[in-house]
Amino acid sequence: MNADDLLKPTDAGLYCEAGDFHVDPWKPVPQAVVTHAHADHACWGCGRYLGSEEGERVLRVRMGREAVIDALPYGSPLDVNGVRVSLHPAGHILGSAQVRLEHRGRVWVVSGDYKVEPDATCTPFEPVRCDVFVTESTFGLPIYRWPSQAAVFDEINAWWRANRDAGKASLLLGYALGKSQRLLSGLDPSIGPIYTHGAVEKLNRAYREGGVALPPTSYAGAAMKGKGWAGAMIVAPPSAHGTPWARKFAPLSTGIASGWMTIRGTRRRKALDRGFVLSDHVDWPGLLGSIESTGASRVLVTHGYTAVVVRYLRERGIAAEALATRYEGEGDAQDRAEAEAMEEAEAQEVDAGGTTA
Amino acid sequence: MRDFARLYAALDETTRTGEKVEALTRYFEQAPPADAAWAVYFLIGRKPKQVVPSKKIREWAAAEAGVPDWLFQESYDAVGDVAETVALLLPPSEHSTDLPLAEWVENRLLPLRGADEEAQRFAMLDAWRAMDRPQRFVWNKLISGGFRVGVSQQLVTRALGKAGGVDPTVVAHRLMGDWEPTPEFIGRLLAADSADSDHSRPYPFCLAYGVEGDPAALGSVDDWVAEWKWDGIRSQLIRRGGDTFLWSRGEELVTDRYPEIATLGASLPEGTAIDGEILPYLDGTPLPFAQLQRRIGRKTVGKTILAEVPVVLIAYDLLESDGRDLRAEPFEARRARLAELVARVDRPGRLILSPTVVADSWEAMAAARLAARSHQSEGLMLKRRGSPYHVGRKRGDWWKWKVDPFTVDAVLTAAQRGSGKRASLYTDYTFSVWDDDRRLVPFAKAYSGLTDAEIARVDAFVRRNMVEKFGPVRTVKPELVFELAFEGIQRSPRHKSGIAVRFPRILRWRLDKPAEEADTLESIRGMLPA
Numbered sequence A: 001m002n003a004d005d006l007l008k009p010t011d012a013g014l015y016c017e018a019g020d021f022h023v024d025p026w027k028p029v030p031q032a033v034v035t036h037a038h039a040d041h042a043c044w045g046c047g048r049y050l051g052s053e054e055g056e057r058v059l060r061v062r063m064g065r066e067a068v069i070d071a072l073p074y075g076s077p078l079d080v081n082g083v084r085v086s087l088h089p090a091g092h093i094l095g096s097a098q099v100r101l102e103h104r105g106r107v108w109v110v111s112g113d114y115k116v117e118p119d120a121t122c123t124p125f126e127p128v129r130c131d132v133f134v135t136e137s138t139f140g141l142p143i144y145r146w147p148s149q150a151a152v153f154d155e156i157n158a159w160w161r162a163n164r165d166a167g168k169a170s171l172l173l174g175y176a177l178g179k180s181q182r183l184l185s186g187l188d189p190s191i192g193p194i195y196t197h198g199a200v201e202k203l204n205r206a207y208r209e210g211g212v213a214l215p216p217t218s219y220a221g222a223a224m225k226g227k228g229w230a231g232a233m234i235v236a237p238p239s240a241h242g243t244p245w246a247r248k249f250a251p252l253s254t255g256i257a258s259g260w261m262t263i264r265g266t267r268r269r270k271a272l273d274r275g276f277v278l279s280d281h282v283d284w285p286g287l288l289g290s291i292e293s294t295g296a297s298r299v300l301v302t303h304g305y306t307a308v309v310v311r312y313l314r315e316r317g318i319a320a321e322a323l324a325t326r327y328e329g330e331g332d333a334q335d336r337a338e339a340e341a342m343e344e345a346e347a348q349e350v351d352a353g354g355t356t357a
Numbered sequence B: 001m002r003d004f005a006r007l008y009a010a011l012d013e014t015t016r017t018g019e020k021v022e023a024l025t026r027y028f029e030q031a032p033p034a035d036a037a038w039a040v041y042f043l044i045g046r047k048p049k050q051v052v053p054s055k056k057i058r059e060w061a062a063a064e065a066g067v068p069d070w071l072f073q074e075s076y077d078a079v080g081d082v083a084e085t086v087a088l089l090l091p092p093s094e095h096s097t098d099l100p101l102a103e104w105v106e107n108r109l110l111p112l113r114g115a116d117e118e119a120q121r122f123a124m125l126d127a128w129r130a131m132d133r134p135q136r137f138v139w140n141k142l143i144s145g146g147f148r149v150g151v152s153q154q155l156v157t158r159a160l161g162k163a164g165g166v167d168p169t170v171v172a173h174r175l176m177g178d179w180e181p182t183p184e185f186i187g188r189l190l191a192a193d194s195a196d197s198d199h200s201r202p203y204p205f206c207l208a209y210g211v212e213g214d215p216a217a218l219g220s221v222d223d224w225v226a227e228w229k230w231d232g233i234r235s236q237l238i239r240r241g242g243d244t245f246l247w248s249r250g251e252e253l254v255t256d257r258y259p260e261i262a263t264l265g266a267s268l269p270e271g272t273a274i275d276g277e278i279l280p281y282l283d284g285t286p287l288p289f290a291q292l293q294r295r296i297g298r299k300t301v302g303k304t305i306l307a308e309v310p311v312v313l314i315a316y317d318l319l320e321s322d323g324r325d326l327r328a329e330p331f332e333a334r335r336a337r338l339a340e341l342v343a344r345v346d347r348p349g350r351l352i353l354s355p356t357v358v359a360d361s362w363e364a365m366a367a368a369r370l371a372a373r374s375h376q377s378e379g380l381m382l383k384r385r386g387s388p389y390h391v392g393r394k395r396g397d398w399w400k401w402k403v404d405p406f407t408v409d410a411v412l413t414a415a416q417r418g419s420g421k422r423a424s425l426y427t428d429y430t431f432s433v434w435d436d437d438r439r440l441v442p443f444a445k446a447y448s449g450l451t452d453a454e455i456a457r458v459d460a461f462v463r464r465n466m467v468e469k470f471g472p473v474r475t476v477k478p479e480l481v482f483e484l485a486f487e488g489i490q491r492s493p494r495h496k497s498g499i500a501v502r503f504p505r506i507l508r509w510r511l512d513k514p515a516e517e518a519d520t521l522e523s524i525r526g527m528l529p530a
């Protein structure tokens, strides 16, 4: 890192001295600019949050009613102490944004978490030209190359149908914010009824209010007792796996949707019936393509296979550096954050009860 | 190849035995005999010698994928398997092959052996370009000789029986011994009549479960014959057509490795099959298993080792006499004939009738069992009077009743670096056993019990077979099996296995056991105090 960098890593996160704000801080700060509402990017207790208009509702669900949130439409700039700040779609979850900072002719883009393939639950990723590009590297290995989303949804629906025909319920695991809604958007509701875990249902509401079309879902807790679950689809966070809650759906087949399911050993160790390769993060070709389309002369690499991506870019003549952050990719860390969010959601279960459509 | 790759994926996708058998049965029902023969061959773990070195496969795949060597290595570290890494790295494919499995194996794979490097490279690239990702993976597995998909021979046998309408025990018997994967073989395997021409073929071994809880639950002690449970290599010595065959339980023909026992063959009457245990034995006493390990795996044995670790065959059972299958006869009848045979052969330094342990109550039997360790035995074998010789593991007639400490064969699934002078080595291990769904569940951690040389070998294995990193912990391919001992056992909801053990330690490395044969959670639960 250089002395006159627009953003510098500090204890609390990436700090922009010129504008006196942090981007995706991991400790409470007076002014936070957040890329998206996942727990490792939006932390509790900041004085003010600046986030995308599209993501306001989900950010509110996560940060609480009291949080002060300034919402900015994609693409419209805001002057923050002389730094021109604008947000651009990252295609990761509803409202996820890349933060573009412009100051004295220099342009930095912090992409947060992002994904290139468009999906039905959020505005698609748009590359933004910049001098310095901050990128994640969760799946920064060439083995990660996503199959088309349509093919994965076909697989999921075929699995659901086969379970239904075998008199079983289908429990599909994906993290509560983003992945769950994306999964719902790809389910074929003609196969059977769809139920959700409380943590998922709560966010479904925020998605629907934000104008995202999701198939009708019912809160699974509300219909718990003495019900036959054969043929039903239940969408829940990974932390629900193996809990007494999940066992009530038996006989059931359990599947998980995650980029990590690319690897056979990981699929097998998760000891689930099925692993579907579906990620809300960028894959290897997407990562390289995005970097190229930013035109950045310098790339800062965060969470994931940081060292691998840095070395690969350098070998291709791109100035790349590792940037130490506390962001986390898809996986166990995400599960942990989800587990916390889930407990919180369970505490408010009554609140989320009943059928929504 | 398409159907076989689908079968592989189907088997890989499920942990349920029923679904695996179903997928296998469907495959065998529709596969052409030539394909079915090769499928059986690979599925039960036979393999042609590696035809292309995996170093070369890596190199060519990396070049084809446009990935530098170091990045291939990083990818491999994440995946833990060369065949899979290659399949994931190769450029996306537009093709998928219709050619049958047998065609790929016989006309593409086998001719690669001994071909020059350039020809091999062309053939590999050709194959990859013709295949989709699942096919490439299976092809790489076949090529590298590391084909394994987590189905036991028993499941394959069941599926073959179903598909062919043949009794699975007959299939099991026909699958033993030497055979070539040809359409004729599949014909013989699934043939209705049981006329058998292969005279080397052993019988499937009858195996025992561990006694769970109080043996008194087995009924009157008088209904049982007790023998020492020996810690050697379970084997069958066969004499037919003037030839002698010594088979290990792993279905390996080991006649040449134990010449002392092979020479017994000439003294046996035509049409004999003895079930027994190869035991290292010197000056009238058994040696520790570690001594026998010096001979396992050696194809040729020198004078020194023959003098230092001579072996005997402890005869347990007589399966065939005068060419007649005795397995359905009552245990005592078989044993009486066996005793007669051993006496007639009269080679007390080579062939020993398994001694029985007599006790008039379970208490007395338990007391006798305590003495087991003192003569290098692991405990008692209990065999029900009147019982037949079963195929495989059947609950009810044969039980092993091991002495304390409790011992378990578990699979190494994770490792961590040690501390102090061992900080650079992976010395802290996590061991797992099979749960009710045939998944490996962590069961104990152990740090001690291996020699420095063994630690170095395990360390090298861990480095080469890492799968995932969780902080300092490295998960590894579940391949190595160790016998663990522990003192106490209790239920524990805090542990994933539901069980906590006291003072677990490594007794020995079970080089002779594949991971599939490690113990089950079920059998460990049986050790819980009532």
Ligand SMILES: [Zn+2]
Pocket: A036, A038, A041, A092, A113
């Ligand atoms: Zn995220």
Ligand SMILES: [Zn+2]
Pocket: A038, A040, A041, A112, A113, A136, A303, A327, A328, A329
């Ligand atoms: Zn993240």
